[in-house]
Amino acid sequence: MNTTSRGIPVPLASEPTRDCGCAEDCCGGSATSPDEKVATAYLSENATAGDVRSVVREKYGQIAEHGSSGCGAGGCCGVTDTGSVLGMIGYGDADAAAVPEGSNLGLGCGNPLAFADAKAGETVLDLGSGGGIDCFLAARAVGPTGHVIGVDMTPAMIDRARTNAKTHRFANVEFRLGEIEHLPVADDSIDLIISNCVINLSPEKPQAFREAHRVLKPGGRVLVSDLVLVHEIAPEMRRSIELLVGCVAGASLRDEYLRHMRDAGFQDVEVLNETSYTVGLDGMMHGSPERAAFEAVSSVKVRAYKR
16 A cells, blocks of 8 residues: 555555455455454545545546446445446436446436436536546437536546547537536536536535536526535544545535535525435444444435526
8 A cells, every 4th residue: 555745545556456446455355244344544634635636536546447336335345236326326227228338437426417407508517527427418418509518637537438428429528637626617608517426525615616606607507416414423534535435524514515505606505305325335334433424424416506
C-alpha cells in the first residue's frame, strides 16, 4: 500500500488486485462473510480537500479500468452484478437495454432521470458522469436537437465514456474532464442538471452547488439523486476510506445538504423521493461501526430551480 505525503493509503498499481481492481487488502482481502472482521484504511486527520479528491479519483479510476463495483459498502465491497443494481435503484428493463455495454458500472443510488422530466431539445449536464449511463439515457430523452454534457474528474472514466459514445454513435453527447466544483461549462448554458450519487463525494459541496447554479439558465432546474445522512456517524467513520468511496463518509446530513442548495441560490428545493439504501449492506459485518454508519444513509431525489 502506497502512502501520499499526507499519510493517505493509496493502492499501488503493482499490488495484487481483485477482479474489481481493488487491492487484496481492500475490505479485508478475499471474500468475507458479513460477520468477519473487515480491515479499514483511514484518511489522515489533517487531510485536505485535495487529498480526498485524490483518493476518490484513484478508486474510481480503478473501477473504470477494471469493471463494475457498487456505490455503497466501500465500492469494492459492494455488489458486482451491475444489472441487478440498476433494478434496485430505479432503472427499468428498457433503460438497461438502451445504454451501451460498459457504461453501467454498478454505481449510483437512484435514477435521476425518472424524476427530471427531460424534454426534447434541452441541454443537460451530468455532474460526475462516470461511464456515461445517465448521459446516454438523457441523450435519448432530449433527442437529436438536444445536447448532453458529462463532466467527471477521473480520466479513465472520461476515456471509457468517450469510447462508448463513439462506438455507439451518440452524436449529441460529449464528455469533459473536470471537477464539479470547477465546471468546464459556460454561465447560463444548461437547462437541466442531473447527478447520481456524486455530490456526496465532494469535499466542497457548497462550491459544487454554486457552480451548478452558475451554469444553469434562469428557469433551469437541477435533479440530484444522492445519499444523505439521517443522523451523524462516528468521527472515525468520517475518515474511513472504505466508506468515503462507498458514498457514506462524505455524505452530509439531510438538512445540511438542502441548506447548501438554498445557500447556493436555488429556490423551491424539494425532496421528491426518499428511501433507505441497502445495496451492499449484506456484505458488512453485523454490529460493526462501518455497518452502523452505512445504515445511517438515506437515498434522496431532490429537485430545485434557478429563478
